[in-house]
Amino acid sequence: MEQNRAACAGKERMEGIRPVVRLEGICKSFGKVRANSNITLDIRPTRIKALLGENGAGKSTLMSILAGKSRPDSGRIYVDGLPARFRSPKDALEAGIGMVYQHFMLVEAMTVAQNILLGQESGIINPRGMGLRVRELAGRYGLETDPDALVADLSMGERQRVEILKLLYRDCRVLILDEPTAVLTPPEISRLFDALRRMAEDGKAVVFISHKMKEVLELADEVEILRRGEIVDSFLREEVPSERELAARMIGRNLEPRIELVPVKKGEELLRLEDARCEKVESVSLSLRRGEILAVAGVAGNGQKELVEMLTGLREPAGGVLSILGRDWKGFFHAPVRRKDGLVYIPEDRKGLATCPALNLIDNFVLTNRRSFTNGPFMDWKRGEAATRDAIREYSVQPPDPSAPAGSLSGGNLQKLVIAREFYRRPRLIVAENPTQGLDISAMEEVWRRILAAREHAGILLVTSDLSEAVTLADTFAVMYGGRFIDVFPRDDAAKVNAIGLMLAGIKPEEHDGGEAAGT
Amino acid sequence: MTGFRVVGRDAPLPLGWKSFAILLTALAFAFFVCSMLLLVQGKSPWTALVLLLQGGFGGRYPLEDTLLKAIPLFLCSAGVSIAFRMKVWNIGAEGQFALGGVGATAAVLLLPPDAPAWIMLPSMMLGAALSGGLWGFLPGLLKLRFGLNEIISTLMLNYIGIELMRYLVYGPWKAPSSMGFPMTAMFPASAIFPSLFGRTHAGLLLCVVTALALAAFLSRTRLGFELRAAGENPRNARYARIPYGFLLLFVLTLSGALAGLAGCVEVSSTFNRLQPNLCTGYGYTAIVVAWLSRLRISSIAFFSFFLAGLKVGVENLQIELQVPAAFGGILEGFILLCVLAGQFFHHYRLVRAGAQQEGETA
Numbered sequence: 032m033e034q035n036r037a038a039c040a041g042k043e044r045m046e047g048i049r050p051v052v053r054l055e056g057i058c059k060s061f062g063k064v065r066a067n068s069n070i071t072l073d074i075r076p077t078r079i080k081a082l083l084g085e086n087g088a089g090k091s092t093l094m095s096i097l098a099g100k101s102r103p104d105s106g107r108i109y110v111d112g113l114p115a116r117f118r119s120p121k122d123a124l125e126a127g128i129g130m131v132y133q134h135f136m137l138v139e140a141m142t143v144a145q146n147i148l149l150g151q152e153s154g155i156i157n158p159r160g161m162g163l164r165v166r167e168l169a170g171r172y173g174l175e176t177d178p179d180a181l182v183a184d185l186s187m188g189e190r191q192r193v194e195i196l197k198l199l200y201r202d203c204r205v206l207i208l209d210e211p212t213a214v215l216t217p218p219e220i221s222r223l224f225d226a227l228r229r230m231a232e233d234g235k236a237v238v239f240i241s242h243k244m245k246e247v248l249e250l251a252d253e254v255e256i257l258r259r260g261e262i263v264d265s266f267l268r269e270e271v272p273s274e275r276e277l278a279a280r281m282i283g284r285n286l287e288p289r290i291e292l293v294p295v296k297k298g299e300e301l302l303r304l305e306d307a308r309c310e311k312v313e314s315v316s317l318s319l320r321r322g323e324i325l326a327v328a329g330v331a332g333n334g335q336k337e338l339v340e341m342l343t344g345l346r347e348p349a350g351g352v353l354s355i356l357g358r359d360w361k362g363f364f365h366a367p368v369r370r371k372d373g374l375v376y377i378p379e380d381r382k383g384l385a386t387c388p389a390l391n392l393i394d395n396f397v398l399t400n401r402r403s404f405t406n407g408p409f410m411d412w413k414r415g416e417a418a419t420r421d422a423i424r425e426y427s428v429q430p431p432d433p434s435a436p437a438g439s440l441s442g443g444n445l446q447k448l449v450i451a452r453e454f455y456r457r458p459r460l461i462v463a464e465n466p467t468q469g470l471d472i473s474a475m476e477e478v479w480r481r482i483l484a485a486r487e488h489a490g491i492l493l494v495t496s497d498l499s500e501a502v503t504l505a506d507t508f509a510v511m512y513g514g515r516f517i518d519v520f521p522r523d524d525a526a527k528v529n530a531i532g533l534m535l536a537g538i539k540p541e542e543h544d545g546g547e548a549a550g551t
Numbered sequence: 552m553t554g555f556r557v558v559g560r561d562a563p564l565p566l567g568w569k570s571f572a573i574l575l576t577a578l579a580f581a582f583f584v585c586s587m588l589l590l591v592q593g594k595s596p597w598t599a600l601v602l603l604l605q606g607g608f609g610g611r612y613p614l615e616d617t618l619l620k621a622i623p624l625f626l627c628s629a630g631v632s633i634a635f636r637m638k639v640w641n642i643g644a645e646g647q648f649a650l651g652g653v654g655a656t657a658a659v660l661l662l663p664p665d666a667p668a669w670i671m672l673p674s675m676m677l678g679a680a681l682s683g684g685l686w687g688f689l690p691g692l693l694k695l696r697f698g699l700n701e702i703i704s705t706l707m708l709n710y711i712g713i714e715l716m717r718y719l720v721y722g723p724w725k726a727p728s729s730m731g732f733p734m735t736a737m738f739p740a741s742a743i744f745p746s747l748f749g750r751t752h753a754g755l756l757l758c759v760v761t762a763l764a765l766a767a768f769l770s771r772t773r774l775g776f777e778l779r780a781a782g783e784n785p786r787n788a789r790y791a792r793i794p795y796g797f798l799l800l801f802v803l804t805l806s807g808a809l810a811g812l813a814g815c816v817e818v819s820s821t822f823n824r825l826q827p828n829l830c831t832g833y834g835y836t837a838i839v840v841a842w843l844s845r846l847r848i849s850s851i852a853f854f855s856f857f858l859a860g861l862k863v864g865v866e867n868l869q870i871e872l873q874v875p876a877a878f879g880g881i882l883e884g885f886i887l888l889c890v891l892a893g894q895f896f897h898h899y900r901l902v903r904a905g906a907q908q909e910g911e912t913a
Contacts, residue, residue: 118556345789376790384790387783398780399791405773412771 048075049112051236052097052128052205057106059092066092067103068260074205079227079237081247083281084257085471090240091133093257094207097238098130099123129198130207135190137182144178147197161200168199171233172226187331188219195226206230208239212246213468214496216330217532224250242281242471244274256280278472292483292522294506295322301460301490302342307351311337313514314351319490321459324482326505327494327516330535334514335494339464342492343376356460375399375453379465381442385449388438392428393419395437396452403456422451426477443474450481461491467500479504498531510534555901564897577893581886588881594872603882606867607860613867615750619821620859621852622754623648623813627837628855629761630809632846634687634802636769636782643690643705645834646712647683647807651814653716654682656724656735656825659742668741675742675815676757683811684804686712691803695796701803709834717827724825734826744820754816761809762848778802810834836862839887843894861886 050073059067066089074080082090095101097108099117108115110126117123120130137146147165148156162178169175174192182190191211198206208227212220227237227250241247247254254271256264264280271277298321307315311334319325329335340346342355344364353360356373363372378384386395393412396419397404404415419433426447428440437445446466453461463482467475482491482504495501501508502522510517510531517534520527530540564570586596607617627644634641658678662671690704717733726736744752769775781788781798788795813833818825840858844850865879 343790344792378790383784384786387780387787389783390780394776394780397776398787401773401776401791408772408774410771410773410776 048077050075050109051111053109053112054093054097055107055109057093057096057103057108059089059096059101059103065260067096070106070257070260070262072255072262074236074238076204076234076236077231078252079231079239079250080253080255081251082238082240082255082257083242083244083247083277084240085242085281085473088257088281088471089260090257091209094130094209094238094240097123097205098128098207100130124198124201124203127202127204128207129201129203129205131191131194131198131209131211133209133213135187135194137190137193139183140181142179142181143176143185143193143196146182146193147178147200165196165200168196172199172229173222174199174226186219187214188216188223191215191223192226199230203235205236205238208237210240210242212241212243214331216535218536220246244277244281247277248274281472292504295486297322298490301356302492303352303354305352307338307341307353308349309337309341309346310349311514312341315511315514315516317509317516317519319460319492321488321490322486323506324486324491324493324504325507325509326501327492327509327511328498328501328531328535329494329496329511331496333511335464335496335511337514338511339376339378339462339494342462343374373456373459375456375458375461377446377449377453377461377463377466379468381445381449382438386437386445389436391436392423392433392440392448395448396422396433396455399452400455418455422448422455426451426481443470446470446474446478450478454481454485457488458485459489461485461489462494463491464494465496466493467497498535501531502528512537555903557899558902559899560897570897573893573896574890577889578886581882581889584889585882585885588878589874592874594874599868599872599874602868602871603861603864605864606871607862607864611749613860613863616863617856617860618751618755620862621856622752622758623817623833624837624840624859625758625852625855626761626813626816627810627833628840628844628851629758629765629848630687630806630813631837632841632844632848632851633765633778633809634806635841636846637778637798637802638782638785639691639799639802640702641687641690641705641803641806642702642838643686643708643712643807643834644810644837645830645832646705646709647686647810648814648817648834649709649712649716649830650686650807651679651683651811652818652825652829653719653814654678654680654811655815655818656719657682659738660724660735664739666739666741668745671739671741672744672819675819676812679811679815680808681811683814684808686811687803687805687807688800691800695799713830716825716829720825720827726824732826735824738819738823742819743823744816752816752820754820757812757816758852761812762852766848774798774801810837839891843890858887 052074054070054072054074057067057070057072058065070089070093072093082094084090092101096103099120099122102117108117110128115122115126117126123129138149141149144158144162144165148158148161165178169192172195174196176185176189176192176196180189182193185193191214195206211223215223227239231237231252239250248271252268254264254266254268254277255262256277258281266272300318300320302317302319304315304317313334315338317325327335327338337346341348341353341360344360348360355363358366363374366372382388387398393416397410397415400418401410404411404418416433422428423431423433428444428447428451430440437448440448450466461482466482467478470478479500482493485491493501493504505522507519507521508528508531509519512534517537517539518527522528527540533540564573582596582600586599589596589599606613608614627648630647631641631644655675655678658674659671662674686708687705690699690701690708693699693704694701720735721733724735725733728736744754746752747755769779777788777793778798780791781793781795785795814829817829822829836858840851840854844854861883865883868874868882869876869879
């Protein structure tokens, strides 16, 4: 506490700059959950502020209040020292406050220029003048994009640039970015950071939401740590303690020792692909055995999604050999559904694909296990509820209320429920797709431990765009780029592990032995 | 700073006294607008209101009338609601209803006229369910095989079904004794649903059984659970390997079968024969009923009764007040429009702008 106060005092002294926006005593509750409680925050021009916190700490809620997307239960917002009230994002935009959401809000079928033009208030538009202005802004901040390109054809990094340009075009003075690096490659991240720094130099205030310590240390001038809806610490960049200390404050306790990877004895082959192809997957070959975790690392959009859909029966392969638990694709997926078919899929899209948000936890738990809870044509809801209660207890799902709708759970808790559900069948083959995306550290470690434990009875294909996750868990790496595996190698090949960053961008490091696996 | 603001509700308003108040307000508004139309014609709106309510709900005879109309409406609506649950838009209840009439009549014509009621009635119901079900199954098959949109195909099959029914009563099934009128012979007594009380017939029992069976099906069986899940999140259905194609055919067939049963009730109890004016729009009103009741069986019963009462009341109004027939249609349409528009407030509420400000700064 003392240190905290000292830090604040230091800050008071430092800040000669008048805040452009001040949040004062912001409170916001969702039902019984206090997402924000009495938060006071100054946002100053020329500064980059990081809001650091675990998932569910209230960062996004706070920023969506500032961006006019939701309204606080109490508290005030001041813009240039005058009280302001935002009824909609439009009001916030007029005050110069804009936000880039985690899920981009672009119209894919339109061009970059048209997207930037959308929502402009004045009746008459001047495409040529606009094009010039966009180009000028893009040049100034290093956000080059082709105004005539279709958004659908753009990479995630380019789409993000369009979102930022949209705000700059509207003369935003405060730019809020929610987890801006989640979908970017390392080169794209450094490019984004450069752009943000230039904006700050130009007098804009930048706020970015993150739970990644490294980014915060690299970019932020000021760090605010949110925990359970409250600001628990504020630091200037110079005062920031170690990364470890920062993490400890974020989660409110000391970090447990990192997950240790103890290899498990490998068993029989469970999955084999030879030159498997489908839309966006050019050619993929792999072999997965029981007790093995094979991480498919790659930047989103390089065919991983299609590969996963093919392996889980949602997309028909166009060719090649697929052997899933000893059966070919058709034989496996066209066979009548059995109580246990051995394959489970933990999708990235927890609310849209893995669960029915409007149904309760029992319904959702029983959903994929339904054949284990039937009595002839009838459902045995008593057993279903008992099993759900057990799962909730074992995986400590919050809130522990089986009748709550699944949509009311936080991302981490929903993920725990999904994993509990899928592991209930003791699968032999697990396809996990970004299983810890958006989860906080404690939930992430929990999920990792569960996955590691599952090696006893299963082989795991881990598709992830989080490199540290791949490095933590995988026995074998496959780096995917442009619908192919750039390379497949075991974790003890240190040289290649170190080169993953390059491979993610599609570059295969030089090899002395001629490099036959060069994925071409 | 005065005026109102629209604020989204966290959860849709549950059906209760609040939603009932919204319903009443919507009705009042609809009637207010129609009053203006009546005033223009020089008729008294107050008399009209009294006639409307008396005609639909005032007394034993009108209530019986309403109940009789509510029975086929309920069956059709229960049918479409099952399909709607899976977000399969079956708007072909009208045609399925007509086919049900055809199937029931076919059973009567095939069986010897002196067959006992315990053979006759189940055969008619079976015939109606099969033919109505077939009319639901076809669009399902077309959707699965050729990706044909079920909204188009069920709508088109309405016309084909109704024309098929008309062809039969104008042609092969026309009774020689009908003196040239397009209608079949009068059904034997064994082919007519026995009466329960007053003019109410056993079709009401059929509704009760249907309601209980559907509720049990949805909450107790695996197929019902799969149906609920598939309707809630179609993407999830594929993920959870719910047999979507089978379910699609199943719900459309069941949907059609229920509408077919409604057709059976109508030919048996209301007309005692098959005749071309069998189709009076129950199949379309059923869609509105299903929508108003948010697919809940108990609410479907309520709204079936309510809309049936309106239909009866509007007819009464037309006769007693000497307003054009079109006015009845206008009034009915306005009421439905207002009630549907009122459902906006199930998802949103109005907040006094000033009041909210105090809350925010408190």
